Amino acid sequence: MSPSQLGWTYQPLTGFDVETTSTDPQTARIVTGSVVRYGGGWPTTRQTWLSDVGGVDIPTAATAVHGFTTEVCRAAGSPAAVVVEEITTALAAAVEEGRPLVIMNATYDLTVLDREARRYGVTPLLDRVSAHVLDPYVLDKRVRTHRRGGRTLADLCRHYVVPLEGAHSSEADALAACSLVVKIGRRYRVLGRLPMAQLHREQVGWAREQNESLRAYFARTPGKEEWARDVRLEWPLLPFREAVSPR
Template identity: 75%
Template structure:
């Protein structure tokens, strides 16, 4: 089979992952980031960053997840503005090379990067290029809607038999996300057979339907009604609704 006849999952992808200070993408600051070049019959390569978090604090609960304290980030990290610029530039270059961006829970990471870019006067990614995004969580939920259990990256790696060494390391998570997407595409012709532009557009619809279902579940579940208001429906980037606080 010629390279042109191979599905998109046999061609290079770019994985992206962030570790941050908060679960709120509107206010979170980047602590670490990774852009991984994966697949296409080439060795996996990566570039990683550690930010000084621009004077922000890293809460203890965030440190418990990724291991970086405020002191460590300020001592070893590079200026946050430079990290944001370099990550955005690396992702834009991958898009220009024709690579899809593989991002677990894309609205979180892409929104954090977008808000950080606006915070530091960096041209945001979506103002530079129009990425085609592949989100393992959206894809898995579509192909296996009623499978019981969680949908975290660890859960997906377990289900698709993908190694995840060093979970909550940006590099490890970005690499594992690419491997999960490859496994999904290799298993389901309905995914690998779609051209990337169509698959991106379909995920916009699927993610909205999935989030509507989650919102409705919260709304009818005693004790969780208030959570429904926090469910956002947009994918892969949450629109910026207000000025970004520096």
């Protein structure tokens, strides 16, 4: 039986992850980004970029997560516009070759990349290609809605027994996300058997339902009512509406 007959878990995937300056995807700057080719019987390949973050300072809280300081990025990083263009081009090439993009918490990473592209006059990824995305967070929450415990990348790796060496390294996180979706797709065969286009469409609906549930939970929980306003329903990209801050 050929890989195409076995389903998408036996075909090549492309993992993507960024480490950034903040948790707000509208304003965060890319510090590091990685694109990896994974699975399908091919050797795993990796591309990783370090950005000079466009001359902005990296907050100490962000450095504490990923380890990169402003000084290191300014000394060793490539110009942010070049990094954004090269990452976007690499992902577009993967999509054009028929590979789905595997992105943990895809709405964050794709929105960061989209806003960075607009900030530097780069044609955004989803203006270039129509991508199919696999998000281990959305998939896990669909098949194990009421499972106790967190759903960070590290949490999911522990649950599915997937190696994660060097968490919060964009390369390690991208590779772990690929391993996760393969594990999930093979364990829950109803997912692994779905055609990729259909699975992408299903995730749009599942993510919306999941975020509606979270919004409702915040709205009815004392002390968390205001958090409900910040829960967005779109997946895998927040539509561009707000003006992006200048460089």
